[in-house]
Amino acid sequence: xxxxxxxxxxxxxxxxxxxxxxxxxxxxxxxxxxxxxxxxxxxxxxxxxxxxxxxxxxxxxxxxxxxxxxxxxxxxxxxxxxxxxxxxxxxxxxxxxxxxxxxxxxxxxxxxxxxxxxxxxxxxxxxxxxxxxxxxxxxxxxxxxxxxxxxxxxxxxxxxxxxxxxxxxxxxxxxxxxxxxxxxxxxxxxxxxxxxxxxxxxxxxxxxxxxxxxxxxxxxxxxxxxxxxxxxxxxxxxxxxxxxxxxxxxxxxxxxxxxxxxxxxxxxxxxxxxxxxxxxxxxxxxxxxxxxxxxxxxxxxxxxxxxxxxxxxxxxxxxxxxxxxxxxxxxxxxxxxxxxxxxxxxxxxxxxxxxxxxxxxxxxxxx
Amino acid sequence: xxxxxxxxxxxxxxxxxxxxxxxxxxxxxxxxxxxxxxxxxxxxxxxxxxxxxxxxxxxxxxxxxxxxxxxxxxxxxxxxxxxxxxxxxxxxxxxxxxxxxxxxxxxxxxxxxxxxxxxxxxxxxxxxxxxxxxxxxxxxxxxxxxxxxxxx
Numbered sequence: 001x002x003x004x005x006x007x008x009x010x011x012x013x014x015x016x017x018x019x020x021x022x023x024x025x026x027x028x029x030x031x032x033x034x035x036x037x038x039x040x041x042x043x044x045x046x047x048x049x050x051x052x053x054x055x056x057x058x059x060x061x062x063x064x065x066x067x068x069x070x071x072x073x074x075x076x077x078x079x080x081x082x083x084x085x086x087x088x089x090x091x092x093x094x095x096x097x098x099x100x101x102x103x104x105x106x107x108x109x110x111x112x113x114x115x116x117x118x119x120x121x122x123x124x125x126x127x128x129x130x131x132x133x134x135x136x137x138x139x140x141x142x143x144x145x146x147x148x149x150x151x152x153x154x155x156x157x158x159x160x161x162x163x164x165x166x167x168x169x170x171x172x173x174x175x176x177x178x179x180x181x182x183x184x185x186x187x188x189x190x191x192x193x194x195x196x197x198x199x200x201x202x203x204x205x206x207x208x209x210x211x212x213x214x215x216x217x218x219x220x221x222x223x224x225x226x227x228x229x230x231x232x233x234x235x236x237x238x239x240x241x242x243x244x245x246x247x248x249x250x251x252x253x254x255x256x257x258x259x260x261x262x263x264x265x266x267x268x269x270x271x272x273x274x275x276x277x278x279x280x281x282x283x284x285x286x287x288x289x290x291x292x293x294x295x296x297x298x299x300x301x302x303x304x305x306x307x308x309x310x311x312x313x314x315x316x317x318x319x320x321x322x323x324x325x326x327x328x329x330x331x332x333x334x335x336x337x338x339x340x341x342x343x344x345x346x347x348x349x350x351x352x353x354x355x356x357x358x359x360x361x362x363x364x365x366x367x
Numbered sequence: 368x369x370x371x372x373x374x375x376x377x378x379x380x381x382x383x384x385x386x387x388x389x390x391x392x393x394x395x396x397x398x399x400x401x402x403x404x405x406x407x408x409x410x411x412x413x414x415x416x417x418x419x420x421x422x423x424x425x426x427x428x429x430x431x432x433x434x435x436x437x438x439x440x441x442x443x444x445x446x447x448x449x450x451x452x453x454x455x456x457x458x459x460x461x462x463x464x465x466x467x468x469x470x471x472x473x474x475x476x477x478x479x480x481x482x483x484x485x486x487x488x489x490x491x492x493x494x495x496x497x498x499x500x501x502x503x504x505x506x507x508x509x510x511x512x513x514x515x516x517x518x519x
Binding site for chain 2: 049050053054055056058059082085086087088089090091092093094096097100101102103110111115116117118119120142143144145146147148149155157158168169170171175176177178179180181191192193195196199200230231233234236238240241243244245246247248249250252254256273275277279
């Protein structure tokens with residue numbers, strides 16, 4: 001039973017005022033600008049855009065500022081904003097082979113064509129706190145070396161695929177992919193729908209699931225075929241024009257994970273793949289997504305699906321941190337009537353138990 | 368629409384203009400001086416485009432996530448219609464792109480717009496890509512083999 005209860009409007013208004021005050025913090029400290037968040041907390045912006053499922057750096061920066069750095073709250077804010085906008089259509093599929101790459105590595109081939117390009121990575125930092133960053137100061141520009149920006153980096157997957165050692169990805173279908181934000185998820189889901197769910201999914205959840213596969217819960221022995229991060233153009237066909245134009249450039253990270261082989265009577269053994277794609281520079285997310293994508297292919301590849309990461313319903317239903325956060329946090333809402341009814345039940349049970357004990361004691365005394 | 372030279376030019380222009388930094392585009396447009404007046408066919412409108420990726424980069428498409436896009440449509444007093452679609456939420460940028468698209472359909476304007484706006488922006492975009500590639504190239508690994516010393 002729901003009973004409408006009114007009251008507390010002023011209190012709530014004061015709570016919002018206090019929140020705004022805490023957000024601003026000590027007035028003697030300079031206020032953060034959205035440009036500062038975008039430029040200097042760029043990886044937080046990337047995560048909010050990826051899981052908020054909306055590429056817009058300044059909106060993500062605004063969401064981070066409003067949420068006081070609570071990224072899941074910021075993701076929620078961005079998701080809510082996107083629902084207010086009309087949809088113009090879907091882009092042409094990204095051609096990540098044309099990426100102007102800032103980073104591209106492979107852990108399968110040392111001498112991969114195009115080379116191992118480390119780019120800006122924490123991989124080789126010592127994870128020692130750098131106290132020089134505690135003070136502001138002039139930072140030198142990054143060094144440069146001669147390069148050919150017009151030359152596309154060959155894909156590691158294509159090289160392995162040529163020899164038949166690697167399964168080709170499911171065939172190209174240039175129609176528009178189905179869209180989870182437009183139709184409810186029905187299980188079993190197709191791989192494109194699973195990938196959309198994982199692309200929006202919580203990084204921590206996917207990281208834990210991916211990690212679980214490595215520890216033996218659905219192991220599929222992965223190698224990083226390739227990780228690349230850089231800039232790709234987005235093509236779109238406006239209905240008024242009827243031809244494709246590039247409407248902007250975005251940064252993405254992709255991970256093509258190569259996993260242990262399958263084979264059959266018809267197909268000789270070959271490596272299988274999992275794929276991850278994220279907005280901005282989000283390698284951990286892209287890798288975790290690729291591991292989980294591969295794990296979820298258990299049925300398709302004839303593997304026993306016995307682990308959580310291989311359970312489509314479990315993974316897809318719990319990957320979204322906006323839904324998860326909402327359902328967990330709704331427990332803070334008044335459940336007064338619910339709880340009253342439970343109190344009545346537990347009191348009744350206790351009375352019954354007490355009566356039974358008394359009767360048993362009487363029966364024992366009578367013997 | 369068939370791929371006529373006009374279509375190819377508009378395609379190239381619209382792509383270059385959309386990818387230019389909004390402030391830079393506005394200053395080049397401003398520097399052009401007086402331009403024919405136009406009316407808004409559609410006021411700049413912010414919306415979303417669903418960005419599609421491909422499985423393993425080359426396979427079937429899937430929805431990767433949306434991006435904000437602003438579009439505008441204008442008509443010159445002489446009748447040409449122009450359209451602007453740009454990433455982000457900058458109404459002025461979308462409108463300028465639409466105005467240039469419309470103006471570019473008048474033969475006497477093509478050369479001016481090409482040399483004063485499109486070519487410089489295209490060169491600047493290339494320079495940005497060259498800088499990204501040059502910085503990345505400085506982080507390319509040069510493997511070398513350390514020869515074992517005799518007897519080791």
